[in-house]
Structure formats: C-alpha cells, structure tokens
Amino acid sequence: MTGVSLIPLRGFPLVSQGDDLARLIADSLTVTGLELRDDDVVVVTGKVVSKAEGRLVNLPDVEPSERARRLASLTEKDPRVVELVLQESAEVVRARPGVLLVRHKLGFVSAVAGIDRSNVEGDDELILLLPRDPDSSARDLMESLYRHTGAHVAVVITDSHGRPFRVGNVGVAIGVACMTALVELEGRPDLFGRPLTGASKFPVADLVASAAVLVAGEGAEGTPVVVARGLHVSAEAGSAQPLLRPRETDFFAIPDRDYD
C-alpha cells in the first residue's frame, strides 16, 4: 500500500524579515514529530518567504501615478495598491470593477500581482509583495534545509490563484527547486499500447501546491509549510517557468484593450 502523504507542519511561528526559514522549518518538524527524508517535497507559501525576505511596503509611502489613479477608479481599488501592482507587472490583462488581472514581471497571470494585505502583522497599511526571484528562493531554502536536516528535499513555493470558469482559489507553484515542475507524458503508452497524445502534460508542482492547500488550513489555524512524501519527482534542478503558458499561445491572457 504505497501512496503519498501530505503532512502539515504545526507550531509554525510568525515570520519576520531576516528570519532563517530553514531553521524555523527544522524547529516545526520537531514539534510535528517528523524527520525530513531525501525526496520529500517541502511546500511553502510565498507569503512567509516574502516576509523573511523583507518584501514589505508601507502603503502611506506609496505615491500613485496618474495611470494607477485611472486604473484604481476603474477597478474600485486603492490607488496606492494599484501603483504597487503596476510596478510589479509587465502588463494589465483585464480591468473591471473589483478585478485587476495582470501579467507579473515573473511571467504568471494573476489578480493584483499576488499582492497581499492579510496576515501582515495586524497592520492594514503594510503590503506584502511576492518574493523577488522565487526559483532562487526555493533553491536557497533547499540548500539551507540540507544544512539543517541532512535531507535532499525538493522545494515548492506557492501562491493562491483564482481561475476563470470555476469558483475558489487553487495553489500554484511560483518557485521550484530540485523537482520536475511539468511532466510530459506524450508518447508513453496508453492502456492499449497506443501512444498518449494531446493533453498529456501534468503540472506536478501546481498539483502539489493545490494538494498542500487541502491540508494547510487557513487563517489562525493554518500553517505555511506542508511536507509531501512519496512522490517521485526529484530532479537535479527545477524551475516554475515551464508551468507558464507562453503569452502568444494563450488567447485568454492577451489584454482586451489598451490599459496604458
């Protein structure tokens, strides 16, 4: 009876700028009664990575541009938040009342560039940006976890995205280290020996991110770190980039008008 286990780490403390995340994870593993093993996947929210990296902005310090004011009026959002979104983004994909969907400079399409106002030290005026280079953060964390625990793990840094067509947020991978983020099955045999065709790509890192959401909990009862054990996805390197649909092949991600 082999399978995959998803284990949420308990007793995780609040994270502040400069904290050693690997140290906090090692302590939390002890509280949880778990020892990391080679090939475990450590799934961490981008939120705590950002906090450790000090990606906080004080909203009163932000001076919105004229463009940010126009988009804020259209989307009914705080002009200072919109200014930060624009600074983090390559282009606006859709703007509607209540909706500001952008392509982040890191390549992925999401609402308000992943900018987050909740769970930031009880202060509504502090805004959390995404990690500057999540693939690099994942690699650093992987190396640091090896130093702390001796285990060669994979790391997935996650964000939470809404989606067209369906209700509710799923997990996605924004940073990946030491695992194959996208598995291509095309050409492997189906049940009858014919090669699989068509939709034979599995975004394993996104699926792991969504699986982590299932067990992490949310709010006061939640944890930012989940360990997935039993997957066979280890690789020498890794990146979240293969998960991004190229702009030119994604007709939903082309801006529907000029938002400049």
Place this chain on the structure above:
Amino acid sequence: MTGVSLIPLRGFPLVSQGDDLARLIADSLTVTGLELRDDDVVVVTGKVVSKAEGRLVNLPDVEPSERARRLASLTEKDPRVVELVLQESAEVVRARPGVLLVRHKLGFVSAVAGIDRSNVEGDDELILLLPRDPDSSARDLMESLYRHTGAHVAVVITDSHGRPFRVGNVGVAIGVACMTALVELEGRPDLFGRPLTGASKFPVADLVASAAVLVAGEGAEGTPVVVARGLHVSAEAGSAQPLLRPRETDFFAIPDRDYD
C-alpha cells in the same frame, strides 16, 4: 503527526458497460491491502464511470450537421466529434484552430465537452461522453460502496481540464456526493484575529481531484481510483455545482463571437 494520505488502488480491471464499479473498487481495495473507512474520499475518473454507464458512441454512426462542419473546419477537428461536442454543449465559448472550448450542458467550461478518444478499448472509432448526471452517479456509487464495504465514504468523480494562463491539465470535480465541494472561509479569523476577506473560498473537491492526479499515474501504469484519507469534508449531501462560476460573473466564459 496527522495529515492526509492519497492511496492509488492497484489492479483495477478494464471497465465495460454494466459493470458494478463498487464491486470492482472493493476487489481492488483487497489487492491494494486497504479497507475503506468512514469519511474516506473515493476519487474516481469520469472515464470509468462513463464506461460503466455505457456512454460510448460509435463515430461512424454520427452524421455531422452543417454547423458542426463549419466549426470542424475552423477548429481543424473531426466533424463527427464536433457534432457530438455540440450535442453535449449549451454554447461554444471559443473556437480557434486546435481549440474548441464549450460550456457543457452540465454547466462547466472545458475543451470538447470532455469527450475522450483515448483508452476506449483500443478502438479509435469509439468516443466516450461524460456521465449523464455525475452528481447522481457519485451518489449511487457512494451508496453501493456502503453496501459492499460498510463504510460511509464521500465520492468525487473527476475530469481533467486544461486552463488559461498555465500549462498542463489539472483535476476537477464533475460529480460529488457526501462532501462539501466548496468551503467558504470568509469571516473566519486570520492570524491577527481580523476576519478573512476576499479570496477565501477553497474548491475542496477540485483540490482533491488534482491531488488524485498526482498519485494515479497515467496510461498503462495508471489507476482510475484513488482514496484520500484524513480530510474533514464529509457532509450529508454534496454536488459539484457550487464549483461552477456563474456565467454572468465570468467574463472569460462569455463567447467572443457568434458561433451559431
């Protein structure tokens, strides 16, 4: 150390029309060395449910309409397959070379109405439609599993969907029994006691469907049934309907032109 286990059932046979899926699952549980427990979630692909329900169509029997021929030319697809897609759909959302995205009569938006050509008895001329009423199929399977095993489980029937913005297919729930498909967290406290707002809805049944994809495998090595243990999502009733974004609030799912 509590968490969630995802266990793929091994030794699952090929499914034919009229087969008792609960019986096959019970046999496969024995092979896997697993006993179902109350509150387990049994995740089953729509493909085997459709096969058991005899949702097969012989392609040479299909006579494409004029509209199907026009859309087949636009999308570079088999006119007979397009005819079946149109019969299964409420509206065409996007048609491009290689792409035919529709709103299925069951409400969800997906490519070619979930119509599937692979793994159907080695015959390229047989087409598998989705189950006629997946929520009802899930309920029937739940009741039949109780008779076979004595366990009160939840059931999720899945399909595999591509997605805008990102590469690769994820699992989605098309039929749900005895679990809360969508959990709403709005108003619960965050880490600092403030109520969670905004994107505080989790599509638990979709997340379970994606988690199952992680462990099910694909093609000749795959299994159509995964058991998820350790989730706290049991409910008296259940339906996949709350996962569907209402048409009028989903600006991506409005047809971009008249496809009639």
